[in-house]
Amino acid sequence: MSIKHVILGYLSWQPLTGYDLKKIIAASETLPWSANNNQIYRALVQLHEDGWVSKMVENQEGAPDRHVYRATDAGRKALRDWVQTPPGPPQSKKAFLHQLMWGDCLEGEQVDSLLAAYLEEVNNKVFLLRVQADRKPDTPDRTPREAFLWKSICQNWIGQYEAEAHWIRETRRALQENAPRWG
Amino acid sequence: MSIKHVILGYLSWQPLTGYDLKKIIAASETLPWSANNNQIYRALVQLHEDGWVSKMVENQEGAPDRHVYRATDAGRKALRDWVQTPPGPPQSKKAFLHQLMWGDCLEGEQVDSLLAAYLEEVNNKVFLLRVQADRKPDTPDRTPREAFLWKSICQNWIGQYEAEAHWIRETRRALQENAPRWG
DNA sequence: GATGACATGTAATTCGTTACATGATTCC
């Protein structure tokens, strides 16, 4: 039920509609949700039921009404409580490593080209993260410390993918060095 | 549908029962499934329907029958095809970073102790991964290359968590240095 | 005339987790 809190976080920063949130989540390289309406709109209904957000309907002409949500005081309190919950370790799904576990059934060159393709994917991620880090419309920086935290979080993601890229290069090198000995 | 292929991989290495697989998955720090029976036994049924594994029932006295599965030739072929599918980027869920995004609503010391708790979690993960790397009952090494691949994959995971630990230390240091300026 | 942005939502389906259910044996 973390998406509720993530949404609550953004609503504690500024009033937003479901559609705004959808765009934010879709544009983000680091929010692990697919920006599907179902989850977002249901989360907003639940947050409203919990009294953590308030809702205001803005009538528009020739367009659907905008349902604008913002965090209430109770919501801000709930957010602070959640922020302080004991952190769990990060959890990664590296499907490629599961493929590579059985890579010994392939030829050496095939393994190498898989690693090359993986490197491209990872480099592309780094690129997208850097782009996202540069333009910041969806980034709060109400205090220097908040700005630092967000920059720092962004660096975390970039660093992770760079570490992955480094591992790929090292692994390819080692495989190539040993290729003569083990096909 | 990746769990099917992961299971198929293990069955291409050696014959196993659902219960064996459950233990392997539960013991693994890197397989992102919770070793629930439901998924495992359904996957085995499906793999059998696909003709990718064969099933042999071993009668036992005073204990339930063992349903031993092993990969068929068709299964090995399907595995090879899957191993060669284009790799996707790794995907991580770092719930803590989502908490930290709104960490500016806390005091400096609270943020620091959150980071300290996160560091402990991450260090613990590194420890568990190292332990798992040392004793290898569930690790195939039919060829030097396979042994290398598995070791390499293990290093990947350790490296990732070590990078995370490094980031935490850097972030704490930076926050402490700036604490006088920004509360 | 088609595509895409704006803006709301629902339905169908799959994926994943927890808990339930059974039953013998062994170890503490």
Next chain:
DNA sequence: GGAATCATGTAACGAATTACATGTCATC
């Protein structure tokens, strides 16, 4: 007597994805 291991499976629920559904306006 109670817990753990062996060994199979099912049920109930929750989380997540994809696709469906509607309607206006602006742009190409």
